[in-house]
Amino acid sequence: MMSPQNKMSRTDSIWVKVPLKSSPEKYYGFFRNHMGDLVNLFPQYYSSIQLVEGANFSPDCIIQFKYSLGETGGRSLSANVKIKTVDDAKKLLAYNIIEGDVLKHYKVFEVRMEVVNGGTSKGGGGSFAKWSVVFEKANENVAAPEDYLEWFVKICKGVDAYFSKN
Template sequence: MANQVETLVASSPTKTPSEKYYTFFKFHLTDIVNIYPAVYKSAEVIEGELGVVGCITLWTYALGEISMGMKVLNEVIDDATKTIKLTMLGGDALQLYKSFACTLKVSEGSAQWVIEYERTSPLTPPPLAYVPILTTLITLVDAYLLIN
C-alpha cells in the first residue's frame, strides 16, 4: 500500500473581520493558551519570531486526559490568501503519523483548519479528536477578538 496524505477539515463561521482574525494567528498564535486553557497548556517560541516563516514553537496540550507535546514549524504564511501552515517537526502525534500539519485558511465570515496527515500503518486511526478542538478554537478566538 502506497502511503498517502489524508485530510480532515474543521471549520466554523466567524464574525471577526478576516484580516483581524488572520493577524491574530500570524502574530499572536501562542496567546491561544490564554483563550483555550482547557486544551492548550503552554506555548513558547524557541526559534525565530511569530509572524515569520521558519518560526518554531514548542507546545503542550491536552487531548482528553492525555498530556501531549509538539514542536511546530511555521511553514507557510500567505497574506494574500490569509493562509498559515503549521507543520509538526516532533511530538507525540508523530508516533502515529509520519507527517502531521494544520493549515488555517481565513476568509470573510469563516475560518477553516485543514489537518493533513500520513498514517504510519493502515491500522492507524485518523486524528478525529483534533477536529472538535480546532472547531472550538475557531469559535473561542472569534469571541475573544470580538471583545478585544
C-alpha cells in the same frame, strides 16, 4: 527482501469550515501575531507555547506547544511545530509537526488555517475559517485525526467569540 506491506504511502486530508462572527482580519491577525495568547484564552487546552528557533512567527521558525485535547486534565501532549507558510494576502497559515506525540500515530501531520472573507450577506458576515489537516497514518489501524479537527473547531469558536465581544 521487502515485505508486501511496504506499499507506497499516501497522505489524506480532512477539513472543516467554521463561520466567523468577528472580523476576518482580527481573527487571522490573532493566529498570525498573538498565538502565544492561546495559553491565556484556553488554559484548559494549552500549558505553554514557546518559540524554540527562528524569528517570531515567520516561515521555518519552530514553536513548541504543550497541550491537551481534553477539556479538563486530559493527557499532556507536546509538539514542535515548524511554520511552513505565512501568506498574509490569502490569510493562510500552514504548520508541519516535526516532533512530538502526534507523530506516534502519523508520519505526516500538517495543519492549515485559511480565513475567507465572505463579504456581507443577508444572513450575516459570510466569512469563515477553514481548518484542514493533511496526514499520513503510521499504520492502517490509526484513525483519521478527527479529534484534532474537533479541537481546532473549539479553539476557533472560542477565539471568534472573544473577538466578537471585544
